[in-house]
Amino acid sequence: KNEVEQSPQNLTAQEGEFITINCSYSVGISALHWLQQHPGGGIVSLFMLSSGKKKHGRLIATINIQEKHSSLHITASHPRDSAVYICACAGNKLTFGGGTRVLVKP
Amino acid sequence: NAGVTQTPKFQVLKTGQSMTLQCAQDMNHNSMYWYRQDPGMGLRLIYYSASEGTTDKGEVPNGYNVSRLNKREFSLRLESAAPSQTSVYFCASSESQGGDTQYFGPGTRLTVL
Numbered sequence: 631k632n633e634v635e636q637s638p639q640n641l642t643a644q645e646g647e648f649i650t651i652n653c654s655y656s657v658g659i660s661a662l663h664w665l666q667q668h669p670g671g672g673i674v675s676l677f678m679l680s681s682g683k684k685k686h687g688r689l690i691a692t693i694n695i696q697e698k699h700s701s702l703h704i705t706a707s708h709p710r711d712s713a714v715y716i717c718a719c720a721g722n723k724l725t726f727g728g729g730t731r732v733l734v735k736p
Numbered sequence: 737n738a739g740v741t742q743t744p745k746f747q748v749l750k751t752g753q754s755m756t757l758q759c760a761q762d763m764n765h766n767s768m769y770w771y772r773q774d775p776g777m778g779l780r781l782i783y784y785s786a787s788e789g790t791t792d793k794g795e796v797p798n799g800y801n802v803s804r805l806n807k808r809e810f811s812l813r814l815e816s817a818a819p820s821q822t823s824v825y826f827c828a829s830s831e832s833q834g835g836d837t838q839y840f841g842p843g844t845r846l847t848v849l
Contacts, residue, residue: 663838665840671824671842671843671845672840672842672843673826673828673840673843675838675839675840678835678836678837716778720835722833723769723781723784723794724769724779724781726779726780727778728776728777728778729778
């Protein structure tokens, strides 16, 4: 079993829909990161959180430390949100989930 | 600021050839990392440097060597390339090791024939 599991692996949504990506982990962490990788390949850090909830634009990330679970929500999804979203747990180093490929259709 | 830069962007090698991937950051970060990304495997840590003058193995170090040349630069060397090293390689940096946000370079796509 991987230390960091994401679900779903793939997700297709219609423009405007609400999207949720889940991340469960079994390692001890000091923080959890959500990353976005666009089709061109570049990786960008979206959030770093150690408790509660963070919001940036249409993106919301939450974490429940007791349940070892985090979610990334995209509200009012748009085709430009199409990307791979990666959860990474920070202990001594980052441990990555396998990513969720999101496709938003117009 | 350029952030994290990597060279080259693309490279094709024959089995047994050697090459060095270069990485530099201009954010005065202490920690730097090399990852590889393979389809279905996610990102895996090859080596990291928590601070200038130190390097440590990550999850998949075999077949690679690294040099932290100075605070800005962290290079990855393949001494004798193998087809199993065909991958996309990312360099990243962060202010310190552990939980800090990591900033990624654009990646190097390496094919070993």
